[in-house]
Amino acid sequence: MDKERIIHRICALHETCPGNIVTEKEAISPELIGLNIFGEPLVGFASATDELFEAFKNSDIVGPWFLSPTEWLPEAKTVISLFFPYTEAVKSANRKATTHPAAEWLHGRIEGQAYLLKLIESLKKWFDDNDIKTCVPITDQRFEVVVAGNNFKQYSCVTADTFSSNWSERHVAYIAGLGTFGLSKGLITEKGMAGRFISIIVSKELAADPRPYTGIYDHCNRCGACVKRCPAQAISLAEGKDHNLCGAWLSKMGNLFKPRYGCGLCQTGVPCESAIPRKRRT
Ligand code: SF4
Ligand code: SF4
Incomplete structure (x- = not known):
């Protein structure tokens, strides 16, 4: 089994796995029935022993609670990171939003995530059938969210008194060569920032993809567009992102749009949205 075959399998699953289209039962309003959530994914491969995984345990980066691939799966050789960009229908709807997220975006956040979990389970089963051991950290019973302190300097993608977890999809994607962080702390890939990440650890040795960047913010041009888009004033050019303000806004959206939540205004209508x-x- 090589990387090409794995990518082919992921794309085939994306074509056939149910859940990427909003159903009548799920739709917030009738015109959203049939909404396509995600476009074609990007796939990146990282070595399970890449030194950055250990570096993320440093309190100055993520924190000691971050588990390396071999802690999740002792036989780990490779981590496969997937980025699913939202479709134009989802992005364009949120582009028009000025305060509250578009219904399309809410579907992307909730039904979209449910779809990715289904897809990654199907992929996991395929690896299992091919005698390759796997672990999907975000569905593993050891996955946990922790309350973090003010100890995120270099990679400050999670900041003071906010939540972190023992696996970070965006950090993994960074290691796998998929992109670099932006001021708004999303990851800017070649298909932009508006979308979602998921990953799987496998026992199969596969060549790591190169990282076509050297700095963690290489793709961000500091244009400040996300600062203007944020309805919670949670982003500034001088201070970056205030995760407490963002989190409070997301809670408010959660109360308004129960059982869904989301925002993503900083990811749409900005130059790093789709490229x-x-x-x-x-
Ligand atoms: S909108 Fe501009 S400043 Fe904000 S993350 Fe994107 S490129 Fe960086
Ligand atoms: S998700 Fe919303 S509240 Fe949070 S930083 Fe982005 S625009 Fe601001």
């Missing part, structure tokens, strides 16, 4: 933005002239 790596152009560097600004200095």
Whole structure:
């Protein structure tokens, strides 16, 4: 089994796995029946022993609760990271939003995530059938969310008194060569930031993809568009993102749109929404 076959399998599952289309039962309103949530994925491969996994345990980066691939799966050789960009229908609806998220975005956040869990389970089963051991950290019973302190400096993607977890999809995607962080703390891939990540650890040795960047913010041009888009004033060019303000806004959206929640205004209507933005002239 090689990388090409795995990517082919992921794309085939994406074509056939149910859940990427909003059903009549799920739809917030009739015009959303049939909404396609995700487009074609990007796939990145990282070595399970990449030194960055251990580095993320550092209190200055993520924290000691971060579990490395071999702690999740002792036989781990490779981590496969998947980015599913939202479709134009989901992104364009949220682009028009100025305060509250579009219904399409709420579907992407909730039904979209449910779909990714189904897809990754199907992928896991396929590896199992091929005698390859696997672990999907976010569905593993050891996965946990922890309350983090003010100890995230270098990679400050989670900040003071906010929540973190013992596996981070965006950090994994960074290691797998899929992209770098933006001011709004999303990961900017070649298909932009608006979408969702998921990953699987496998016991099969596969060549790691190169990281076509050197700095964690290489793709962000600091244009400040996400600062203007944020309805909670949670982002600033000087301070970056305040996760407490963002979290409070998301809770408010959760109360308003129960059982769904979301926002994502900083990921839509910005130059890094669907592509790596152009560097600004200095
Ligand atoms: S909108 Fe501009 S400043 Fe914000 S993350 Fe994207 S590129 Fe960076
Ligand atoms: S998700 Fe919403 S509240 Fe949070 S930083 Fe982005 S725009 Fe602001």
